[in-house]
Amino acid sequence: MWKCKYCGENAGFFRRKHTECEEKHQNGKLNIDMLASDALNGLIKMEDLKDKIDQIAHDCYIDEDDVREKLFFSFYGFAFQVIDEGLITEDQEHHVALFMREMNLEQSFLDRFGSFSKLIKSKIIRQVINGETPEGMQEAVAATPFMLQTGEYLIWGEGQVVNYYEQTTSTHYTGGYAGVGIRVARGLYFRTGGFKGMPVHSTEMKFISPGMFGLTNKHIYFYSKQKSFRIPYSKIVTMNAYEDGIGIQQDGSRSIPQVFEGVDGWFAYNLITNLNRM
Numbered sequence: 001m002w003k004c005k006y007c008g009e010n011a012g013f014f015r016r017k018h019t020e021c022e023e024k025h026q027n028g029k030l031n032i033d034m035l036a037s038d039a040l041n042g043l044i045k046m047e048d049l050k051d052k053i054d055q056i057a058h059d060c061y062i063d064e065d066d067v068r069e070k071l072f073f074s075f076y077g078f079a080f081q082v083i084d085e086g087l088i089t090e091d092q093e094h095h096v097a098l099f100m101r102e103m104n105l106e107q108s109f110l111d112r113f114g115s116f117s118k119l120i121k122s123k124i125i126r127q128v129i130n131g132e133t134p135e136g137m138q139e140a141v142a143a144t145p146f147m148l149q150t151g152e153y154l155i156w157g158e159g160q161v162v163n164y165y166e167q168t169t170s171t172h173y174t175g176g177y178a179g180v181g182i183r184v185a186r187g188l189y190f191r192t193g194g195f196k197g198m199p200v201h202s203t204e205m206k207f208i209s210p211g212m213f214g215l216t217n218k219h220i221y222f223y224s225k226q227k228s229f230r231i232p233y234s235k236i237v238t239m240n241a242y243e244d245g246i247g248i249q250q251d252g253s254r255s256i257p258q259v260f261e262g263v264d265g266w267f268a269y270n271l272i273t274n275l276n277r278m
Contacts, residue, residue: 006021039099083122121156124155144157145212155215162211167204167206209225219231236272247259
């Protein structure tokens with residue numbers, strides 16, 4: 001006789017679980033998900049959450065690792081619901097802080113897929129819109145090579161390497177003179193009308209270098225051994241956001257499209273747009 005993997009009682013020949021135990025286990029997971037979501041949305045008291053979840057886990061044969069996984073995915077869904085609807089509110093911030101404290105969850109655990117970072121970035125955009133200086137970034141200035149101007153402060157510095165690209169244009173010619181070279185005049189062997197070639201222009205994004213990327217209240221900063229610069233927001237005429245990067249075009253007849261890969265496009269686009277309007 002094999003034993004049920006949930007309740008530990010005899011499950012019968014060649015059976016590892018009772019059907020009713022399996023159903024109870026799955027329903028318990030759903031109930032934990034619902035409780036966590038309700039707590040994050042302020043629908044139930046956060047102080048009651050742990051006791052209720054512990055009771056469900058005990059009754060439905062759910063171990064601690066499975067509970068943590070359900071709590072993570074509840075938070076993940078909540079975070080992206082917040083971003084989809086707009087910016088995180090102060091009340092939602094409070095709920096998240098209580099959720100982490102009551103359920104003993106670390107920021108690194110909740111940020112496995114970047115959901116916690118999204119909420120931090122959402123808060124930064126809200127603070128900028130409200131005319132507040134984002135918290136926790138002033139201490140980071142000393143760790144960057146950026147030389148900030150008077151009245152300038154760092155809002156966000158990417159913790160990972162960002163790849164910088166520039167759009168380049170090359171020209172080559174197709175066709176050409178196909179006749180015999182006959183002397184026309186001293187030093188000339190072809191008539192201008194004999195040339196049938198056409199110029200062909202091609203463009204590509206050329207990788208320049210990896211480097212450090214930062215956003216202040218006034219500029220985009222980029223630093224690398226090969227190339228370093230800052231771009232005033234007021235000089236940006238077009239901007240494109242990508243899932244993993246941002247592309248810009250500066251004002252000026254000689255400006256070229258520039259792309260930064262490894263940047264949260266949603267965050268950078270919204271932050272720069274709001275700072276430029278202010």
